[in-house]
Amino acid sequence: MQSTMQEAPLLVREILRHGKQVHGRSEVATYDGSSFRRGSFSEVALNAERLASGLASLGIGNGDRVGTFCFNHQEHLEAYLAIPSMGAVLHTLNVRLFPEQLRYVIDHAGDRVIICDATLAPALSRVLDECPSVEQVVVVGEGDTSCLGATMSYEELLERGEPRYDWPVLDERQAAGMCYTSGTTGNPKGVAYSHRSTYLHSLASTSTATIGISSSDRALVVVPQFHANAWGLPYAAWLAGADLIMPRQFLQAEPLVRIIEAERPTVAAAVPTIWNEVLRYAQAHGSDLSSFRTIVCGGAAVPESLMRAFDELYGVPVIQAWGMTETSPLGAVAVPPRGATGEEAWTYRRKTGRVVFGVEARVVDIQGNVAARDGSTIGEFEVRGPWVTGSYFADTSTDRFHDGWLRTGDVGTLDALGYLDITDRTKDVIKTGGEWISSVELENALMAHPDVFEAAVVAVPDARWDERPLACVVLNEGADISPSELEGFLEGRVARFWVPDRWSFIDEVPKTSVGKFDKKVLRARYAEGNLDVVSTDRPQDRS
Numbered sequence: 001m002q003s004t005m006q007e008a009p010l011l012v013r014e015i016l017r018h019g020k021q022v023h024g025r026s027e028v029a030t031y032d033g034s035s036f037r038r039g040s041f042s043e044v045a046l047n048a049e050r051l052a053s054g055l056a057s058l059g060i061g062n063g064d065r066v067g068t069f070c071f072n073h074q075e076h077l078e079a080y081l082a083i084p085s086m087g088a089v090l091h092t093l094n095v096r097l098f099p100e101q102l103r104y105v106i107d108h109a110g111d112r113v114i115i116c117d118a119t120l121a122p123a124l125s126r127v128l129d130e131c132p133s134v135e136q137v138v139v140v141g142e143g144d145t146s147c148l149g150a151t152m153s154y155e156e157l158l159e160r161g162e163p164r165y166d167w168p169v170l171d172e173r174q175a176a177g178m179c180y181t182s183g184t185t186g187n188p189k190g191v192a193y194s195h196r197s198t199y200l201h202s203l204a205s206t207s208t209a210t211i212g213i214s215s216s217d218r219a220l221v222v223v224p225q226f227h228a229n230a231w232g233l234p235y236a237a238w239l240a241g242a243d244l245i246m247p248r249q250f251l252q253a254e255p256l257v258r259i260i261e262a263e264r265p266t267v268a269a270a271v272p273t274i275w276n277e278v279l280r281y282a283q284a285h286g287s288d289l290s291s292f293r294t295i296v297c298g299g300a301a302v303p304e305s306l307m308r309a310f311d312e313l314y315g316v317p318v319i320q321a322w323g324m325t326e327t328s329p330l331g332a333v334a335v336p337p338r339g340a341t342g343e344e345a346w347t348y349r350r351k352t353g354r355v356v357f358g359v360e361a362r363v364v365d366i367q368g369n370v371a372a373r374d375g376s377t378i379g380e381f382e383v384r385g386p387w388v389t390g391s392y393f394a395d396t397s398t399d400r401f402h403d404g405w406l407r408t409g410d411v412g413t414l415d416a417l418g419y420l421d422i423t424d425r426t427k428d429v430i431k432t433g434g435e436w437i438s439s440v441e442l443e444n445a446l447m448a449h450p451d452v453f454e455a456a457v458v459a460v461p462d463a464r465w466d467e468r469p470l471a472c473v474v475l476n477e478g479a480d481i482s483p484s485e486l487e488g489f490l491e492g493r494v495a496r497f498w499v500p501d502r503w504s505f506i507d508e509v510p511k512t513s514v515g516k517f518d519k520k521v522l523r524a525r526y527a528e529g530n531l532d533v534v535s536t537d538r539p540q541d542r543s
């Protein structure tokens with residue numbers, strides 16, 4: 001039997017329309033380093049119409065890729081709304097890519113226009129000559145952009161545009177946006193989000209099982225808009241009518257704390273390294289972080305010590321979330337189940353997350369069999385659902401897919417209540433004497449030590465055990481602690497054979513372009529003999 005429902009396609013233009021018609025008074029505040037520039041949703045929607053019309057005057061049409069090379073700000077939000085709604089494809093370029101990767105992704109996507117922050121002109125200019133698909137660069141903000149040759153300013157483009165634009169009816173399955181993975185090996189891979197996936201994912205972000213974003217919120221978008229759509233926050237905030245606070249390139253602890261104290265956001269999202277630094281700064285300066293009702297933290301394992309510190313010092317729950325560029329990215333959020341309070345709640349909060357409605361997860365063991373959802377059998381996570389990618393853009397490789405499921409490369413367990421717990425990446429897990437050591441769990445155990453600021457653990461070759469863990473530790477300022485003291489601290493917290501016997505004290509853990517620990521760099525430094533390593537020769541047993 002046919003349904004009697006209307007067949008309204010799920011389009012980004014509907015997100016745009018709703019925010020404009022219903023939440024016109026909500027605002028976007030963009031930080032410029034000393035003050036805030038404000039625009040209402042009504043003004044943003046009007047600019048989006050002018051932008052679409054201006055881009056059309058440059059010849060941009062259905063399916064054309066428009067790149068953005070920008071930090072988080074109002075104009076970037078306008079691009080988020082206008083480009084997909086006109087039928088073109090928003091390609092958010094990671095401003096921290098190495099030139100060779102940047103050239104590759106612009107070329108691979110075939111971007112015809114790039115909207116670029118003036119402050120980022122030098123980075124784009126390094127590759128622009130080798131990107132034949134790019135016909136026009138549009139510059140946002142002030143600065144010397146002569147290195148880019150002839151450009152057009154964003155205002156000029158808006159001036160060319162009409163104040164009205166008739167948003168077309170599109171096929172909900174066509175591409176709305178695209179983002180390349182920050183692949184640490186090989187070339188980045190493109191993920192093309194559809195209108196349908198963006199619409200559904202945005203709705204999911206308003207669920208209380210996830211971020212629960214609503215019109216009462218003010219959302220501080222720290223996670224870059226070039227990283228998995230800033231975890232979907234801009235679209236979700238727009239449709240819900242939450243104010244948006246955009247920090248541009250001011251992502252260090254000091255300006256972030258200034259923004260938080262001035263604008264009093266209620267919700268924010270960023271990777272753990274950022275919250276670690278914000279916490280350290282706020283503690284040292286007696287800053288007020290109490291405006292948040294919740295902070296979403298993910299992209300890498302969230303240390304329990306970080307979550308507890310926010311709870312205890314500011315009464316702010318830091319909620320761990322899991323996702324990937326390939327999953328739009330929301331996949332799991334560690335909200336405790338009904339009734340779990342106190343320490344019981346922590347047993348859930350320290351897990352990676354509970355699978356959100358819309359995503360289905362399973363664990364596949366080393367032999368390729370689907371494992372029990374018992375919370376203890378370890379395997380690789382596979383996911384599927386309407387906002388999980390089914391392939392990569394213009395790429396025929398199939399090794400990341402398995403019977404219609406995406407192979408995440410994440411290793412861990414899944415329990416009967418849908419909580420997944422990642423213990424490692426397939427490439428980072430340490431294989432020692434036929435057993436697995438989770439580098440992430442070891443890092444968390446180390447970071448629970450009060451003198452440890454950050455710790456990254458990598459596998460290094462070992463003649464007897466195949467691999468052994470090397471702990472690279474950043475101490476808090478003024479702290480002085482020996483490897484044997486740290487080993488003593490780990491005894492009883494992890495299995496004995498997990499306790500590292502190679503230690504390196506470093507100034508900073510190298511990070512990837514999206515702020516995650518870059519273990520590849522540490523492994524290379526070790527292999528080249530560029531790390532000062534202390535070996536403690538602990539006896540290795542298997543207890």
Ligand code: AMP
Nearest residue numbers: 298299300301321322323324325410422
């Ligand atoms: P990206 O595509 O750059 O967002 O990276 C996705 C990867 O980040 C995942 O496959 C995980 O390895 C990692 N990741 C994301 N969230 C978490 C989390 N809460 N805990 C551990 N790893 C995470």
